[in-house]
Amino acid sequence: MKAGGRTRRRRPPRAWLGALPLLVFAGLCFGLPAGALLYGAVTRTDPASGTTELTGEHLQRSLQGPYLTSLTGSVELSALTAAIATVFGVLIAQAVVTSRRGALRGAVLTASGVLANFGGIPLAFAFVATLGISGVVTQIGHLDALGWNLYSFTGLTVIYLYFLIPLMVIVVVPALDGLRPQWREAARNNGATAWQYWRHVGLPVLAPSLLGGFVLLFGSAFAAHATAAALVGGSVPLVTLKIADALSGNVLVGQENVALALSLDMIVIAGLVMAVYLPLQRRSSRWLH
Amino acid sequence: MRRARPRPRIRANSRAVAALALSTAALTALTACGAAPEEKAETGAKGVKFTEATSAADFGGFDELVAAAEKEGELNVIALPPDWANYGEIIKSFQAKYKIKIKSETPDASSSDEIAAVKSRKGQKRAPDVLDLGIAFARSGAAENLFAPYKVTAWDKIPDSQKDADGRWYNDYGGYVSIGCDAARIKNCPETFADLLKPEYKGKVALNGNPTKSGSAFGGVYAAALANKGSFGDIQPGIDFFGKLKKSGNFIPVESTPATVEKGETPISIDWDYLNAGYADQFKGKGVDWKVSVPKDGVYAQFYSQAINKDAPHPAAARLWMEYLYSTEGQNLWLKGYARPVLLPAMTEDGTVDKTFVAKLPAVEGTPTFPSSEELDKANTTLSENWDKAVS
Numbered sequence: 044m045k046a047g048g049r050t051r052r053r054r055p056p057r058a059w060l061g062a063l064p065l066l067v068f069a070g071l072c073f074g075l076p077a078g079a080l081l082y083g084a085v086t087r088t089d090p091a092s093g094t095t096e097l098t099g100e101h102l103q104r105s106l107q108g109p110y111l112t113s114l115t116g117s118v119e120l121s122a123l124t125a126a127i128a129t130v131f132g133v134l135i136a137q138a139v140v141t142s143r144r145g146a147l148r149g150a151v152l153t154a155s156g157v158l159a160n161f162g163g164i165p166l167a168f169a170f171v172a173t174l175g176i177s178g179v180v181t182q183i184g185h186l187d188a189l190g191w192n193l194y195s196f197t198g199l200t201v202i203y204l205y206f207l208i209p210l211m212v213i214v215v216v217p218a219l220d221g222l223r224p225q226w227r228e229a230a231r232n233n234g235a236t237a238w239q240y241w242r243h244v245g246l247p248v249l250a251p252s253l254l255g256g257f258v259l260l261f262g263s264a265f266a267a268h269a270t271a272a273a274l275v276g277g278s279v280p281l282v283t284l285k286i287a288d289a290l291s292g293n294v295l296v297g298q299e300n301v302a303l304a305l306s307l308d309m310i311v312i313a314g315l316v317m318a319v320y321l322p323l324q325r326r327s328s329r330w331l332h
Numbered sequence: 333m334r335r336a337r338p339r340p341r342i343r344a345n346s347r348a349v350a351a352l353a354l355s356t357a358a359l360t361a362l363t364a365c366g367a368a369p370e371e372k373a374e375t376g377a378k379g380v381k382f383t384e385a386t387s388a389a390d391f392g393g394f395d396e397l398v399a400a401a402e403k404e405g406e407l408n409v410i411a412l413p414p415d416w417a418n419y420g421e422i423i424k425s426f427q428a429k430y431k432i433k434i435k436s437e438t439p440d441a442s443s444s445d446e447i448a449a450v451k452s453r454k455g456q457k458r459a460p461d462v463l464d465l466g467i468a469f470a471r472s473g474a475a476e477n478l479f480a481p482y483k484v485t486a487w488d489k490i491p492d493s494q495k496d497a498d499g500r501w502y503n504d505y506g507g508y509v510s511i512g513c514d515a516a517r518i519k520n521c522p523e524t525f526a527d528l529l530k531p532e533y534k535g536k537v538a539l540n541g542n543p544t545k546s547g548s549a550f551g552g553v554y555a556a557a558l559a560n561k562g563s564f565g566d567i568q569p570g571i572d573f574f575g576k577l578k579k580s581g582n583f584i585p586v587e588s589t590p591a592t593v594e595k596g597e598t599p600i601s602i603d604w605d606y607l608n609a610g611y612a613d614q615f616k617g618k619g620v621d622w623k624v625s626v627p628k629d630g631v632y633a634q635f636y637s638q639a640i641n642k643d644a645p646h647p648a649a650a651r652l653w654m655e656y657l658y659s660t661e662g663q664n665l666w667l668k669g670y671a672r673p674v675l676l677p678a679m680t681e682d683g684t685v686d687k688t689f690v691a692k693l694p695a696v697e698g699t700p701t702f703p704s705s706e707e708l709d710k711a712n713t714t715l716s717e718n719w720d721k722a723v724s
Binding site: 194 | 441442444448472535536541542544545549586589591595596597599719721723724
């Protein structure tokens, strides 16, 4: 909001009708599933009699034992990969933005667009073929002697970075483009070192985009499922894998409600991340106006 | 910078109308579900409704059943992968034999997906007619009253321990937990669970998924339990065994698939014998020499079960499909896919079994025994609580 903003134009009556299709669509496609999820997470239906009652049992179970471990495992993996990808993404993007070659920029952005959307089983198998136990790179570089194991927390971290770093590049390039060269020149003319320029001008201006990027990456990593499922089965506890096990397996029966409760936990965690991010962003976006 | 363009003047009224029209269109598009029109339930020659027929006799005989099923002309099946237990050929043969078109939906669905489809499409034309389920789901589905009781002609030949007394589900085919091994890459193929602990198999042993989700991986852990002084009531030794295997570096948690087998990433894979034996055929001439053995120290067999959806949109075709699966022809087709059909002992006795297929099965000693429902539930609970801890 700009201070002393223009007077608001009076909206014609019934203008909200124009937004109605969007509201209906959002209500159906987002509200209904979320409502069903909430309902399933806090109720229990007795299969024999068909009666439904309120219960906190599913939520309680979703915060215990292996389910709790999977939640913390997911948060750890997502936070770690998002943080690393934020740093590397910004460095690569800055290199691209400051390079004088248009071709390089085009190539990097195109490649990032492709890689950011590379996921699921194909990605898992690509890594198995290159960095798995009998993978090409593993064999040539004798990585197993160095203790490399793709099927571990570390292995998953590397794979997640493979699509998170390009995603960060895409997100942050426009923001870096927005840093005006005049600011740097002004800082230099006033005797600022490069470090001082970044510390007092560059990073504060970029902060909202960096934070936003981090939140986006965290969400991407947090919600990823197929790659991890194909690679580590149950050996790295992740909440998305637990939800899949409980929801659609051939082994466990009657765990659907716990799966819904786990999904609710995920929504809460995502909400908490946003709750931390929004005030920070508001604080740091002051410099942009 | 947006360029200022002269905007066409639309009267607020007509805009509101357009908005309303749009949202109505969106609503109808989203709520148009394929609800089946209410039909009068068909009845057979004996006045029994098709939906309530519990045997071919209720239709007035087998020929009447065929006629009724062909009149329906369609059958919805779900979760039947064509390369699993020879289902591809079974579906083809059934379509060729009877004038019925099979709609095969989501071949890779899991048992819980099947049950969800039955519940969520109640009364719709797209609901699955027949189901092929993991045993735990067959039992829980029967308890929830989702299946129609029906006894096929061969009902009496199915062993009592492998059927629901009312005929709401019965076992169809199964197999033993086996160790598949690529002899082209492994010098001495392991033949027992004890063998798997040898240091030479470092980074080579895989399951086909996570045992809390995949039925065959669960079978693998159960068999390992039996091999390590466990029992049907005590799966923990199996979990500990894989924990030990993980610690030694022999066990890799990657899900073994035809792709990982072919690449040599999972040169030793614990899986159902019918799937492993199928791999052997599939990889002939591709540089993979896939050997299958059923470990003597942990013999565990598991069968899947068939059931008819109580609200099947094609009740007669569903029952004819069951008759076909439990006919000599259907059972031999499963056998051709290396799966052991439930009537195998009976057919071996009366000589209707196809001996060429029997000869190809991996050798097993003794007769299989099965865990009770309670034991299965207990094993599932133990596994879901302790598996992660053991292998992470």
